[in-house]
Structures are given as structure tokens and as C-alpha cells.
Amino acid sequence: MTPIHEPLSEEAASRLVQVAALSGSPFVIRGGGTRSLHGVPDGAEVLSARGLSGIVAYNPAEMTMTARAGTPLEVVEAALAEKRQMLAFEPNDLRGVLGASGIPTIGGVFATNASGPRRFVAGAARDSLLGLRFVNGRGEVVKAGGRVMKNVTGLDLVKLLAGSHGSLALLTEVTFRLLPVPETAVTIVVSDLNDAEAAAAMATAMSMSVEVSGAAHLPESVRGRFAGGALPQGAATVLRLEGLAASVAVRGEKLAAAMARFGAVSRLEVEGTRRLWREIRDGAPYADGTPRPLWRVSVAPVAGQQLVAALRLETGVDAFYDWQGGLVWLRMEADPEAALLRRYVKAVGGGHATLLRARPEVLAATQAFQPQTEAVTALQARVKAAFDPHNLFRMSGGAIAQ
Amino acid sequence: MDQIGFLEPRQAVLSRRREIVADLLDLLPQGCLVHEPRELVPFETDAFVSYRRLPLAVALPETTQQVAAVMKYCNRYGVPIVPRGAGTSLSGGAIPQEDAVVIGLSKMSRILEVDFANRAATVQAGVTNLAISEAVSADGYFYAPDPSSQLACTIGGNIGMNSGGAHCLKYGVTTNNLLGVKLVLIDGTIVELGGKALDAGGLDLLGVVCGGEGQLGIVTEATVRLVAKPEGARPVLFGFDSSEEAGACVADVIGAGIIPVAIEFMDKPAIEICEAFAHAGYPMDVEALLIVEVEGSEAEMEAMLASIIEIAGRHGVKVVKESQSATEAALIWKGRKSAFGATGRIADYICMDGTVPLGQLPAVLRGTAEIVEKYGLRVANVFHAGDGNMHPLILFNANDPEDAARAEAAGNEILKLCVDVGGCLTGEHGVGIEKRDLMRHQYSDTDLAQQMAVRAAFDPQWLLNPSKVFPLEGRPSA
Numbered sequence A: 001m002t003p004i005h006e007p008l009s010e011e012a013a014s015r016l017v018q019v020a021a022l023s024g025s026p027f028v029i030r031g032g033g034t035r036s037l038h039g040v041p042d043g044a045e046v047l048s049a050r051g052l053s054g055i056v057a058y059n060p061a062e063m064t065m066t067a068r069a070g071t072p073l074e075v076v077e078a079a080l081a082e083k084r085q086m087l088a089f090e091p092n093d094l095r096g097v098l099g100a101s102g103i104p105t106i107g108g109v110f111a112t113n114a115s116g117p118r119r120f121v122a123g124a125a126r127d128s129l130l131g132l133r134f135v136n137g138r139g140e141v142v143k144a145g146g147r148v149m150k151n152v153t154g155l156d157l158v159k160l161l162a163g164s165h166g167s168l169a170l171l172t173e174v175t176f177r178l179l180p181v182p183e184t185a186v187t188i189v190v191s192d193l194n195d196a197e198a199a200a201a202m203a204t205a206m207s208m209s210v211e212v213s214g215a216a217h218l219p220e221s222v223r224g225r226f227a228g229g230a231l232p233q234g235a236a237t238v239l240r241l242e243g244l245a246a247s248v249a250v251r252g253e254k255l256a257a258a259m260a261r262f263g264a265v266s267r268l269e270v271e272g273t274r275r276l277w278r279e280i281r282d283g284a285p286y287a288d289g290t291p292r293p294l295w296r297v298s299v300a301p302v303a304g305q306q307l308v309a310a311l312r313l314e315t316g317v318d319a320f321y322d323w324q325g326g327l328v329w330l331r332m333e334a335d336p337e338a339a340l341l342r343r344y345v346k347a348v349g350g351g352h353a354t355l356l357r358a359r360p361e362v363l364a365a366t367q368a369f370q371p372q373t374e375a376v377t378a379l380q381a382r383v384k385a386a387f388d389p390h391n392l393f394r395m396s397g398g399a400i401a402q
Numbered sequence B: 001m002d003q004i005g006f007l008e009p010r011q012a013v014l015s016r017r018r019e020i021v022a023d024l025l026d027l028l029p030q031g032c033l034v035h036e037p038r039e040l041v042p043f044e045t046d047a048f049v050s051y052r053r054l055p056l057a058v059a060l061p062e063t064t065q066q067v068a069a070v071m072k073y074c075n076r077y078g079v080p081i082v083p084r085g086a087g088t089s090l091s092g093g094a095i096p097q098e099d100a101v102v103i104g105l106s107k108m109s110r111i112l113e114v115d116f117a118n119r120a121a122t123v124q125a126g127v128t129n130l131a132i133s134e135a136v137s138a139d140g141y142f143y144a145p146d147p148s149s150q151l152a153c154t155i156g157g158n159i160g161m162n163s164g165g166a167h168c169l170k171y172g173v174t175t176n177n178l179l180g181v182k183l184v185l186i187d188g189t190i191v192e193l194g195g196k197a198l199d200a201g202g203l204d205l206l207g208v209v210c211g212g213e214g215q216l217g218i219v220t221e222a223t224v225r226l227v228a229k230p231e232g233a234r235p236v237l238f239g240f241d242s243s244e245e246a247g248a249c250v251a252d253v254i255g256a257g258i259i260p261v262a263i264e265f266m267d268k269p270a271i272e273i274c275e276a277f278a279h280a281g282y283p284m285d286v287e288a289l290l291i292v293e294v295e296g297s298e299a300e301m302e303a304m305l306a307s308i309i310e311i312a313g314r315h316g317v318k319v320v321k322e323s324q325s326a327t328e329a330a331l332i333w334k335g336r337k338s339a340f341g342a343t344g345r346i347a348d349y350i351c352m353d354g355t356v357p358l359g360q361l362p363a364v365l366r367g368t369a370e371i372v373e374k375y376g377l378r379v380a381n382v383f384h385a386g387d388g389n390m391h392p393l394i395l396f397n398a399n400d401p402e403d404a405a406r407a408e409a410a411g412n413e414i415l416k417l418c419v420d421v422g423g424c425l426t427g428e429h430g431v432g433i434e435k436r437d438l439m440r441h442q443y444s445d446t447d448l449a450q451q452m453a454v455r456a457a458f459d460p461q462w463l464l465n466p467s468k469v470f471p472l473e474g475r476p477s478a
Helices: A010-023 A073-082 A106-111 A157-161 A195-207 A245-259 A270-281 A303-312 A338-347 A360-365 A374-387 B017-027 B037-043 B064-077 B129-137 B155-161 B205-209 B243-255 B268-278 B298-314 B326-337 B339-346 B358-374 B401-420 B436-442 B445-458
Strands: A027-030 A045-048 A055-059 A064-068 A129-136 A141-145 A169-177 A184-191 A212-218 A236-243 A264-268 A294-299 A317-322 A327-332 A351-357 B057-059 B081-084 B101-104 B111-115 B120-124 B178-184 B190-194 B218-225 B233-240 B262-267 B288-295 B319-322 B348-351 B378-384 B392-396
Touching (some): A010 A141, A010 A169, A141 A169, A157 B205, A236 A270, A245 B298, A270 A317, A294 A338, B064 B081, B064 B178, B120 B129, B155 B218, B178 B205, B243 B262, B243 B288, B243 B358, B268 B326, B268 B339, B298 B319, B339 B348, B392 B401
Antiparallel strands (some): A064 A169, A129 A169, B120 B218, B178 B218, B233 B288, B233 B319, B262 B378
């Protein structure tokens, strides 16, 4: 059994790391453990943020909240729902696709920059994160950022720590901005487009003044597994509109009229819309209880379908697209085909492929994150050392910053 | 003004001046190095004009490779570098020093690619902010962050300072609209961070380079996000009897879940200054004015306006005036965006940039008035109220050293007040030299040491823009 440390205060966490720094004994940082892509590397002990729990301050009028990093996401979301507010970036829940149990934490959301469908217009978790407290690899408690929307005072360490996957520091407290929950939402569905036609339709929708807040393409292979089968036959290209009811009605008509030249148009009303985009967010069709390799690939929006088309000529893949085509959920039949995939990511203009899931022995042999150029790798290593000079905070499966 | 210090020039560099100039002339094409003292004068300061220093030389490279060659040279011989865009920094971010080579990006001003399908534009760092929006306007797009200096300021400078603007309330600041950069590191290595794909593959280095104030490297190219223009936009003027009421109204609008594109605030002195300059039709019989811009379809603008007017009514709004035409709307914005320039016509001023939590706006407005009065000075307030980013303009007489010193002292006190109520020293102008010595008021020594360690990971010898951001005392020895 791997030892698990669960400090109950920032001071306790700081002391724990200070002691470890003396002996050089390494940690793997965990929140709820629901996004951990790999097992614990040899010799490392788990440093859990779960003991650091609770909302510290919630100021609905200023649309900001401060919470300890180990606060369950559901506690945060329940408090926000009471005031009809939300996290703009729609943090996803990967428990389904990863077969994980645990409770997602707010710190884990920011440490992995976990962002859903609205990310391509409203920004990622990192864009909502205003301030942090953390314990670095020297065991020092450090504060970065603050609690106001606009803040350029000093280096923006907040961005560096968002998405650092526990490789730089243990987050102890996060302050983030909120948005009001839109009064209503509707999805315009364009049916039976192939991937390339869908890319064109989504680009057209995004060029219009209708403020699309979700643009996804669900090929026929996955379409039936969304919205309880409510989407019409054939592939579904889905476009979400949100806001005041009167405004959504006007924009919906305008968008539907423009989409009619691409294919048959139908609508999904508010309940169906909320369910559909939650499922898109969580990669629902691939929550299939299998260890078949699953990737999240981030490329330029129109490059998504080019990537999949190229891969199909060489291997069996199943895919659907979010972020106007720029986020590809990609499931392989057997082998993760990491080398092939990364070659094609490069060929379509560059981006990042992250391996979310595979059999343990395959995971252990595959780098989870996209390799960087030599110069960037060296720079990342120096930045890592600036936070964690003794290399206490380890990641397995190929750290993002070694 | 001379309260703010600079690093002592390195004698080893100064004594080799002639040799360094000769070497740089070899590295750069003809016409790309300025070194005659008389010709260096235009580069001695930026928009923080109270301080000036002549640089050793100014390199004006035409390519990323030339930027890299100059940086590699300076790194090898320990010559400080001060990056420069258009020199519009309000915090002294581009002010050089005697032993520094300025690297100016003004010759790298081409738009390299506009990609509507991916909603992205790739431009050289010397392109002006407004030029991007102008290049894509006919196709129905714009680049969202809009600093008041957008006609002149460059995207490279915007990235350095993580610049904001009036419309950031809805669209975010530079960092939220930046997809990727080509960055030259201090040793001349050229790296690409980010791109048209949204997620970073490793650590978010792009996120820390943005707002790095030219201390982490020099950006030579940027890929930015384009946004489809709204169907319509309409600024509406709301006049109040007091600044406090206007401030409280802002907090209530945001608190009600209404997020207009912009909420700008002007107090009476600012209204008078801007109206005299732009003839925008601002009401003159009020103590404070809000410019609230709503956008979208007609139905959406109407609905949002109705809610705002209702809230304003609860705060005793005296005047509500909708712009009736595109010309009127343009004038309203012209008045607001020329506020700093128009103020400069009537007095010398220093502009503060603290941000405060919205609920603190009325208290900080009151506190600002008290502080300025205590020093026997005048203030005009014109700022981005929707995100609590305050810009008190402290008026003084630059020819009177005592008056200038009082203005600086009053400014420092106002910024400390912003921090004390839970805000920060600077919301969009950057620390530069202006707020450098106040950093310890916002951050502990440990916080600053962590930032400096990251800085050193990029620039171990502290050559890039070295007199800026971090207090001169307590730095790690290189």
C-alpha cells in the first residue's frame, strides 16, 4: 500500500513538504484522484489535498468564490446553484471514461485545467482562476494573484499552476470568478453532415453574431448515445445558444435559417440541451467500461476532422468533436497508436494529444502528454526547478515538466 | 521626479560602448541600429514621461532571427536589454537605462495570416492593436482587448503588459485572447508556445509570458483569437448625483447577473475635461456618469437595458441618455478613450491603475478624494468600473518639484488603499518602475521570491528589462 498523507491545514502541508525536502522522499499530489491518468510512480507517497476542504468566501455580488483546494466540486456547484451562478468553463467529470470512483475536487479541476464545451468561447479553467495559495517544493506557502478580475501585478503564476497536474506545487486554496447561469438554452441540430461538412457549418455558425456557446459534431457512430437517443437519425452537428429567453429565440431563428443550407435543422429545448452538453463535456459515449485507448486531442478547429480522416486510412478509430472541431475525443480499437497520432497532429498544424485511458501496461509504456521541443522541455524543467528544486512532486507516465 | 531609482549602469558595459555598437552594426542590416546620442532621445522614455534615461543603443530588427542574434550577443557580453513596442507604457515599462540596448519591434509590423475558419490571426509583434481589428472588420470580426492607446500601442506591448481595455468586462484581457507566440529567449533560442489549438501541451508558459513585462523573453509573433462582431452595440449614459451612487449602481448591476460589454465611470472633473475635448453630449449637471454598453440583437439590448435602468432608478439616476446614432455612439467612446490625452491638455497628471472588489468601489472613491485633498491636489476619475479597475488621474504641475512629489505620494497612498481593501496595485498598466517599490505591500517576501525564481528560470543573469517589476533590494544575486 502506498502511504497517503492528508494534511488538515496549509501549515501541516507545509511542514510535511519541508521534512520531505530534507530526506528527498517524493510525492504524488492528489485531489479526489478522479483525473489521475496513471498509477503512483515507484517510491512516491501520495500527498492528498482532500483534508483541505471548505468554502472560505463566496461573494455572489462580486461573482467570486474562494475555496480550499480539497473542497468537493459538488459542494462548490451546489453553493453556486443556490445563487444561480456557475463556473463558466464547465469543468468535466472524467469518472465515467476513466472508471474512477472518488470525489472530484475544485483544486483538481484547476490543477488539470479541466474545461468543457464553453471553453472555446469563454476560456478554460485557467481563465477563470484569479488567485491561489500553494505549498511549493521547499515547503513554503506562497500566494499568487488575488480576487479581482483584472490584475497584472507581477508575474502571472496563476496561469503556470493551472494545468500543472501537481508537478509544481500543492494547491491549498483557489479563488475564481463566476458567471450567472443563463436564463435559458437551446440547441440547433443540423442532421446528417459528414465531418468535413460539419466543420464548414460550425465555422459559418461561429462567424455569425449569434454567440454560439457550444459547437460539437457527433458522427452517426456515437449520435444515438447522446440525449437519450433524442437526436434525429444520422450524424448530428449541434450548436448551443444561451442567454435571455427573448434573445435566444431571435438568435435561434437566425441561426436555424443560416444552417438550413447545410442540412435538415431541428431543435433541442432547454432540458435536452442541458443533458446533451453535459454528456459532450464528459465524453459520455466512451464511458463504456472498457480500457480501450482514449485520447483527448486539441488542434485548430478545422484540423480536427482532417486529423481523424488521415488516421482512418491507417487504423480503426471512433471519434466525436467539440470546440468547433478543435477538441477530438478519439477512441482507438486496440493499440493507442501514440506515434502515429502524434505524427498526424503535427502534420495538421500542431496541437496536443493526451492519453486519458489505456490498459495499465500500455499506459506505463506511453507518454501521456504531448512531447515538446527540446528548447521548451529545457525551459519547463527550469521553471519546475524554480518551484520544486528537489524534484519532490512526481508524475508518472511522462511528466509534463521533468 | 526622482524618487524611483534605476539599477546602477554596469561600468563594464559602458566602457565597451563603442565596441558594442560596432558589433551590433555588424549583426543588423543597414538602418536598423540607432546609436547617435541625438537620435536616441526619442527612445529615452515612454508614456510615463516623468522618468527618462538614454539607452546605449536601439536595435530595430526586421526579423525574428535578427532579434535572436542581438539577444544572443547581449546575453554573451552581459548587456541589459529593454524591449519596446510603441512606447505607450503608462508605468515606465519601456523606459531604458544607460547600459541597455533597446530592442524595438516597430519594423516588424506585418499581419502574417488571417484565418477566419479557425478564428485566428497571426501577426508580427509590432502590429498595432487597432490594425488587427481593422484588417478583419470587413469580414465581420474584431480583436477584443481595446486599450485606450489602441491606435498606437503594439500587440507585443499588449502581451508584455497583459493589457486590458473598456470592453474586457465581457471579452477578457490579452491573456484570454492570446493563442500563441513566437518567443526569443535570452540566449537567442527561438521557441513557439501555443498555437491555434486551445490547450497547452505542458506547463502554460504562454500564460506567464503574457504579462511578463518583457522580463522573460521577446515576443516577435503572436496568434490571437478573433471574435465575430455583435449584431449591434449601444452605449447608454447614466448620470448620478454622486460618485458613491454611481459606484453602488455598478456593483448592483453586476450582482444582479447582468454583464454588459463595458461599464465606464467618469466623475465630474473627468466629464468636463472629456466633454470639452470631444463634444460627446455628456450631461454636465451630474456628479458622476456611467457609460454602459450593451450589445447583441435589438431584443437583447432592449431587455438588458430595461434591467439596468431599473437598477439605476434605485440609485436615484438623474439622466438616462441612449445614443441615437452610430455617430453619437462613436463620439461617446471618443470622449472616453481620449480621457488621458484630454487631461494632459489642461494639466500634468499621473494615472493610477489599482483594481478593487466591486463592493469596495464607493469606499475607495471616497478614500481617493480624501487622500488627494489631504495633499492639496485635484483628481479626475475615469475608469473601467465593471471590473473595479480604477484610474484616478492626479493632476499636478510638473514644473513644481514639490507638487510632483506630492502627486507621487498621493498616488502611492491610493494604491495601498486598493490593496488593503482586497484589490491589487495594477489592473492593466503593469508594474514597470512606477509600482515596483510598492510590490512588498501586496506580496510577501516569499511570494516575490517565487516570482523571481520563475523570472530567473527564463533569464538567469537578469538582463531583460532589469530595473522593472521587482524591488531593487532583496533580489537574488545573479
